[in-house]
Amino acid sequence: MASNGENDKKLIVSFGEMLIDFVPTVSGVSLAEAPGFLKAPGGAPANVAIAVARLGGKAAFRRKARTALAFVTLRADGEREFMFYRNPSADMLLRPEELNLELIRSAKVFHYGSISLIVEPCRSAHLEAMKGGEESRCTAFLRPKSEAAAVAVSGGGA
Numbered sequence: 001m002a003s004n005g006e007n008d009k010k011l012i013v014s015f016g017e018m019l020i021d022f023v024p025t026v027s028g029v030s031l032a033e034a035p036g037f038l039k040a041p042g043g044a045p046a047n048v049a050i051a052v053a054r055l056g057g058k059a060a061f062r063r064k065a066r067t068a069l070a071f072v073t074l075r076a077d078g079e080r081e082f083m084f085y086r087n088p089s090a091d092m093l094l095r096p097e098e099l100n101l102e103l104i105r106s107a108k109v110f111h112y113g114s115i116s117l118i119v120e121p122c123r124s125a126h127l128e129a130m131k132g133g134e135e136s137r138c139t140a141f142l143r144p145k146s147e148a149a150a151v152a153v154s155g156g157g158a
Contacts, residue, residue: 012109017044019042020068021039023040023072042072062100063091064098068084084115095125112129113143
């Protein structure tokens with residue numbers, strides 16, 4: 001996607017995971033207590049790009065095919081519980097040389113998730129993308145998530 005001019009600085013670029021969320025059919029239970037699950041699109045970076053586009057904004061999302069799975073619940077005590085299956089998912093396979101840094105540098109906002117910072121080669125790609133956003137002085141927005149669970153399930157390390 002080529003960009004230039006003032007209009008380009010309205011672009012919001014999202015970078016990171018696209019997930020298929022499996023949500024319990026019953027609310028307020030832990031993952032272990034769930035009798036069944038419904039699938040739904042998920043992943044904060046993907047959801048941001050979709051929301052911006054639905055609101056009439058200009059959005060771009062960087063992804064590869066091969067989506068990760070996430071089992072997600074909101075327990076009765078208000079705590080969220082996650083279990084990821086990324087064996088490996090596409091966001092884990094992205095390499096720095098696959099980035100469109102011109103697109104990232106043209107953005108007004110660069111939104112990214114933290115899960116992709118866990119393992120290589122996607123960690124290096126993520127850091128390179130962040131550097132591209134910083135060089136162009138776009139606003140960066142990080143969506144942090146508990147990495148401990150993701151590292152355990154994906155078998156990766158920091």
